[in-house]
Amino acid sequence: AQSVTQLGSHVSVSEGALVLLRCNYSSSVPPYLFWYVQYPNQGLQLLLKYTSAATLVKGINGFEAEFKKSETSFHLTKPSAHMSDAAEYFCAVASDTGRRALTFGSGTRLQVQP
Amino acid sequence: NAGVTQTPKFRVLKTGQSMTLLCAQDMNHEYMYWYRQDPGMGLRLIHYSVGEGTTAKGEVPDGYNVSRLKKQNFLLGLESAAPSQTSVYFCASIQTGALNYGYTFGSGTRLTVV
Numbered sequence: 001a002q003s004v005t006q007l008g009s010h011v012s013v014s015e016g017a018l019v020l021l022r023c024n025y026s027s028s029v030p031p032y033l034f035w036y037v038q039y040p041n042q043g044l045q046l047l048l049k050y051t052s053a054a055t056l057v058k059g060i061n062g063f064e065a066e067f068k069k070s071e072t073s074f075h076l077t078k079p080s081a082h083m084s085d086a087a088e089y090f091c092a093v094a095s096d097t098g099r100r101a102l103t104f105g106s107g108t109r110l111q112v113q114p
Numbered sequence: 115n116a117g118v119t120q121t122p123k124f125r126v127l128k129t130g131q132s133m134t135l136l137c138a139q140d141m142n143h144e145y146m147y148w149y150r151q152d153p154g155m156g157l158r159l160i161h162y163s164v165g166e167g168t169t170a171k172g173e174v175p176d177g178y179n180v181s182r183l184k185k186q187n188f189l190l191g192l193e194s195a196a197p198s199q200t201s202v203y204f205c206a207s208i209q210t211g212a213l214n215y216g217y218t219f220g221s222g223t224r225l226t227v228v
Contacts (some may be wrong), residue, residue: 009154032213043221044157044204051214090156096213099164100145101172102206104156 002027002093006105014113019078021108023065023091026072033074034092034102035065044090050074061085086112116141120205120220127195127227135190135223137205143218144210146188147172148180150201151222157204163188195227 007022025031033050048059055067065076074091088109092102118139127133137146144165149157159172166185177199179191188207192199205220 004156034216044219046216049216092157094213094217096211099162099170100208100210100213101147101159101162102157102217104149104158106154106156 002031002095002103004091004093004103004105006089006091006108008108009106010109010111012111012113013081015083016080019063019076019081019085019110021076021089021091021110023074023076023105024072025074025091025093027093027095029095029097032094032096033065033067034094035059035063035074035076036090036092037061038088038090038107040087047076047089081110081112083112083114086110118205118207118218118220120203120223122223123221124224125226127192127225129195129197129227131195132191132193133195133225134192135203135205135225137188137190137207137220139186139188139207139218141207141209141218142185143207144185145208146182147206147217148178148188148190149204149206150174151204152201160190160203195225197227199225200227201225 003026005024035047036044048057050067058064091105121136147162148160161180163182169180203223206217208217
């Protein structure tokens, strides 16, 4: 079984500040890890994914995440927040066996203060 | 454009009514999934299919049925809608052995049961 825990359902940062959204996963097989962003009343957009290549993954809009196997973590960061980053962010895990379904965390809503 | 198309985009149902949500993909993907999204709970897997003619239960299957008679279509049915099924529904698909390329999501169906 797989699971994802996102610490902090709401995170608030000032514009220009560091963004750190936390994600810890549990998986009995090598995981594939994903970060998605959802803007209000829209669908899911893939930010970045870890697929067992480089442990530091760069995504769109200046985001990146580092896969740390020893900590079972895949935290999302961005050096400088922009107002347009305000959205909900979901971490998800999958494996390349069995049903191959994504298991999502409960999401973190990022608020960016001017 | 290649992708996943969900119909309808919005629907209001009365308690006890039935309806079918359609998910259609033109990428020849084997795996298809139905998720529901509720505030504070992320996306949860309702049912999935690993190929034409196959379906299986996910984490929250009660009150839903599915069918995959054609490879490109995955239907989600509500036989007797309940207010607890008010949610946003997302369909997703992926090709076998292609987690490196990620999942393709539909734009969602917003369902309200009154």
